[in-house]
Amino acid sequence: MPSAVKPPRTLYDKVFEDHIVDEKDDGTILLYIDRHLVHEVTSPVRMSRVAPNPIMMLTIHQQAFEGLRNAGRKVRRPDCTLATVDHNIPTVSRKNLTTTEKFIDEVDSRTQCMTLEDNVKAFDLTYFGLDDKRQGIVHIIGPEQGFTLPGTTVVCGDSHTSTHGAFGSIAQGIGTSEVEHVLATQTLITRRNKNMKVQVDGELAPGVSSKDVILHIIGVIGTAGGTGCTIEFCGSAIRTLSMEARMSICNMSIEAGARAGMIAPDQTTIDYLKGRPLAPKEDSSEWKKAVKYWLTLNSDPDAKWDHEVYIDCKDIAPTVSWGTSPQDVIPITGNVPSPDDFQDEVKKNACKRALEYMGLTAGTPMQDIVLDKIFIGSCTNARIEDLRAAARVVEGKKVASNIKHAMIVPGSGLVKKQAESEGLDKIFTSAGFDWREAGCSMCLGMNPDILSPGERCASTSNRNFEGRQGAGGRTHLMSPVMAAAAAIVGNLADVRKLAPPSTSAAKGSPKIEVQADVHMEEPNSDDDLENSLDLPADSVSHPSSTSTQGASAGMPKFETLRGYAAPISIANIDTDAIIPKQFLKTIKRSGLGSALFHAWRYEAGSDAEKKDFILNQEPFRQSKILVCTGPNFGCGSSREHAPWALLDFGIKCVIAPSYGDIFFNNTFKNGMLPIRIDDQATLEKIAEVAKSGKEIEVDLPNQTIRDADGNELSKFDVEEFRKHCLINGLDDIGLTMSSEEHIQKHEARRTREWPWLDGSGYLARHRKGPVKIEAAAVPKTNRGEVVGEPLEW
Numbered sequence: 001m002p003s004a005v006k007p008p009r010t011l012y013d014k015v016f017e018d019h020i021v022d023e024k025d026d027g028t029i030l031l032y033i034d035r036h037l038v039h040e041v042t043s044p045v046r047m048s049r050v051a052p053n054p055i056m057m058l059t060i061h062q063q064a065f066e067g068l069r070n071a072g073r074k075v076r077r078p079d080c081t082l083a084t085v086d087h088n089i090p091t092v093s094r095k096n097l098t099t100t101e102k103f104i105d106e107v108d109s110r111t112q113c114m115t116l117e118d119n120v121k122a123f124d125l126t127y128f129g130l131d132d133k134r135q136g137i138v139h140i141i142g143p144e145q146g147f148t149l150p151g152t153t154v155v156c157g158d159s160h161t162s163t164h165g166a167f168g169s170i171a172q173g174i175g176t177s178e179v180e181h182v183l184a185t186q187t188l189i190t191r192r193n194k195n196m197k198v199q200v201d202g203e204l205a206p207g208v209s210s211k212d213v214i215l216h217i218i219g220v221i222g223t224a225g226g227t228g229c230t231i232e233f234c235g236s237a238i239r240t241l242s243m244e245a246r247m248s249i250c251n252m253s254i255e256a257g258a259r260a261g262m263i264a265p266d267q268t269t270i271d272y273l274k275g276r277p278l279a280p281k282e283d284s285s286e287w288k289k290a291v292k293y294w295l296t297l298n299s300d301p302d303a304k305w306d307h308e309v310y311i312d313c314k315d316i317a318p319t320v321s322w323g324t325s326p327q328d329v330i331p332i333t334g335n336v337p338s339p340d341d342f343q344d345e346v347k348k349n350a351c352k353r354a355l356e357y358m359g360l361t362a363g364t365p366m367q368d369i370v371l372d373k374i375f376i377g378s379c380t381n382a383r384i385e386d387l388r389a390a391a392r393v394v395e396g397k398k399v400a401s402n403i404k405h406a407m408i409v410p411g412s413g414l415v416k417k418q419a420e421s422e423g424l425d426k427i428f429t430s431a432g433f434d435w436r437e438a439g440c441s442m443c444l445g446m447n448p449d450i451l452s453p454g455e456r457c458a459s460t461s462n463r464n465f466e467g468r469q470g471a472g473g474r475t476h477l478m479s480p481v482m483a484a485a486a487a488i489v490g491n492l493a494d495v496r497k498l499a500p501p502s503t504s505a506a507k508g509s510p511k512i513e514v515q516a517d518v519h520m521e522e523p524n525s526d527d528d529l530e531n532s533l534d535l536p537a538d539s540v541s542h543p544s545s546t547s548t549q550g551a552s553a554g555m556p557k558f559e560t561l562r563g564y565a566a567p568i569s570i571a572n573i574d575t576d577a578i579i580p581k582q583f584l585k586t587i588k589r590s591g592l593g594s595a596l597f598h599a600w601r602y603e604a605g606s607d608a609e610k611k612d613f614i615l616n617q618e619p620f621r622q623s624k625i626l627v628c629t630g631p632n633f634g635c636g637s638s639r640e641h642a643p644w645a646l647l648d649f650g651i652k653c654v655i656a657p658s659y660g661d662i663f664f665n666n667t668f669k670n671g672m673l674p675i676r677i678d679d680q681a682t683l684e685k686i687a688e689v690a691k692s693g694k695e696i697e698v699d700l701p702n703q704t705i706r707d708a709d710g711n712e713l714s715k716f717d718v719e720e721f722r723k724h725c726l727i728n729g730l731d732d733i734g735l736t737m738s739s740e741e742h743i744q745k746h747e748a749r750r751t752r753e754w755p756w757l758d759g760s761g762y763l764a765r766h767r768k769g770p771v772k773i774e775a776a777a778v779p780k781t782n783r784g785e786v787v788g789e790p791l792e793w
């Protein structure tokens, strides 16, 4: 008889299993999503709908919400969806704010924000707009409001969704196609991640914070170290950290290549959640039931790990980045490394390239590096605790005269308000800092806050990619106290020499007097609520009479692809490089081919092509395939604009040793095929054929790559479900729609076992539970044609 005893499981396994709606034999899983955060950049755009019949190729460019409208679909769980604007918005004073339209000067940014505003009204979603003091970076406001809860699944069209894993939730970034899928079905088609344990033990030294811990970890395991994994951070050092510090760590799991990061909930988690507006009411029976469940969420002692990493705190110093990848880190006491310090060729070349971009000479002491700008902000480090820690360093001192601009950008309106109530704004402004409104700001510079070419910045953000904070800009990543110290000294600096050393990460460490926490505010009445949400009174009701029947749209089929293949040999090509941020302001998915690899393809500030870039040479201008011999292609941001740009250029297939997980997923959603070839010699052989300018053939049905004469170059693996969808041009949403019964069953269990997860939006009291979707028996295009065989879940 099979034993009823479950094998030992990890925290991830436990939460994952509690969300499985349905599972297929090949390991494809339909996962229920408890919490969906939405922002303006990745929600308006919808994948192009392409009719499967090549003669009638019809491409319709729709917005995500527009796609729902056209298919007669609703947002299934408005009560589990929370939207805000953060990436595009100016961070200048909002004193004169009247409307978004008048406030945002830049046309494309304005359009993106206004499109979201229209959509949240039409679909009845909770929205924190520019005039709402709860507005802020999406990963700051979720936890702040108690929207993020332990044991939940959380998604957002944003890679740093990993932040929310600090609560013991499975929190993953998704692409725009998946955003639409979640809006329509409240589920995600996914697979199990591998389990990786990163155990950090010991005591953090003075001046060392959680940011140093995560930078150090990434330095050790590399930016592809966590590929395919959920990392659980554990160990005595992690246990002592505050929730804010844990969030900074989980936030950068994505820079470690992981799908998600998690920390088991404990008393610190529970204390943080007490009284948050969207958490169950303290001392209610729901709260007690929730706490009991939350405390069961930890890894069993004998749980099996796919990878284990052990870190001793005594090895962690205040850490800064020197290069253009988050793995390029070094203690502040070190010197700029040299290519000769690296053994393998790929790393030597990456170092050479990074030093050139960063304008650095090997051997220079890090503390001799002179700065131009300081940025304290971002979803990694713009919480109240970060600002308190930075203020302690800055108090009574002045920003160095060589610093052109030092900005503090709080993560949310409530962080800003709290900081002001503690007088932190005064400390910063007296020192010469600019005190701004909440938003993503110079973390990626989609708004006017950017670096000019050649400018060097000490930044508390999470990415130091080429051009990340502005074309030609140079970013050094570090903790808030280190950025504060750098502002005062004018160079990269060691905070331990400057401030009374303290560990900003330790629980209960703030030395500044804290007034009542304004994070707890909740609207008093429905009128208040409707005013602050900027919703017309009648919009807080009720499903319209629109049919919920969803016709599924098709995708272009992928069978055999023959064409020129462009060889590239760079490691860690991030999606910022594939398509820089200035091209993300579109509400369409088309026309992005000209922006592909923009900084590498064109001379700075002009349309003139760089002759040596492969895609500017014949016959590679006509490439249909890209062969990248460096690992971790498409790492970083979740922007689906990256596959859209490749596709629009004409590239439908990428061959590489490994990929960023979100990029890998996004390609399939667009009818593209990413192939993993992990044998380097085989890959080099394919790249050689590509380089010779001869065509290559990728045969998906037979999973074979051939040269132009039909000789086999390699076999490749592809998951059965994905292959089936590609060959038949199937659209995921249509497939999931046919699982309505399973979804309803899960929702009934959810209401029974985890009642606090229902109706958690502020508008819940007006709502009557999930919006029912009806099964579409056979997937169809939005013009009614059947696409491929229906696939049962």
Ligand SMILES: CC(C)[C@H](C(=O)O)[C@@H](O)C(=O)O
Residues within 6 Å of the ligand: 041, 042, 087, 157, 158, 159, 160, 173, 444, 584, 636, 637, 638, 639, 640
């Ligand atoms: C715009 C968004 C897709 C992106 C992300 O996913 O990370 C952004 O937040 C970033 O940090 O680059």
Ligand code: SF4
Residues within 6 Å of the ligand: 086, 087, 137, 158, 160, 378, 379, 380, 439, 440, 443, 444, 461, 462
């Ligand atoms: S990484 Fe930067 S741009 Fe991306 S969500 Fe966080 S703050 Fe915003």
